[in-house]
Amino acid sequence: MGETQGEQPGSRLTRLFGGCALERHRLLLGLVGAACVAVGILVAVAVPESDGPAWAMAVAGCLAAGVLLLVRVALALFRSTGP
Numbered sequence: 021m022g023e024t025q026g027e028q029p030g031s032r033l034t035r036l037f038g039g040c041a042l043e044r045h046r047l048l049l050g051l052v053g054a055a056c057v058a059v060g061i062l063v064a065v066a067v068p069e070s071d072g073p074a075w076a077m078a079v080a081g082c083l084a085a086g087v088l089l090l091v092r093v094a095l096a097l098f099r100s101t102g103p
Contacts, residue, residue, distance in 0.1 A: 043096070050093050056086030 060082030067075050 046093055046097065049089060053086045053089030053093060056082050056089065058086075060086060 060079050063075070063082060064079045067078070
């Protein structure tokens with residue numbers, strides 16, 4: 021007969037360290053994404069518009085990184101709970 025998952029050697033380590041980072045660190049990645057969005061908003065409010073294109077690129081970069089990370093976490097969440 022075949023071995024069950026609990027009888028396989030290293031199954032606890034495999035369960036602990038297996039899978040992708042998105043599954044294991046979903047909360048941390050969500051917090052990092054929210055922090056990126058918050059930094060983008062803070063930069064947009066705190067830095068005067070007279071600083072030119074560097075100001076706009078910093079805001080766009082922070083917002084884009086945060087939104088992309090949050091969307092990726094959300095898609096992984098919906099995909100893992102799907103049929």
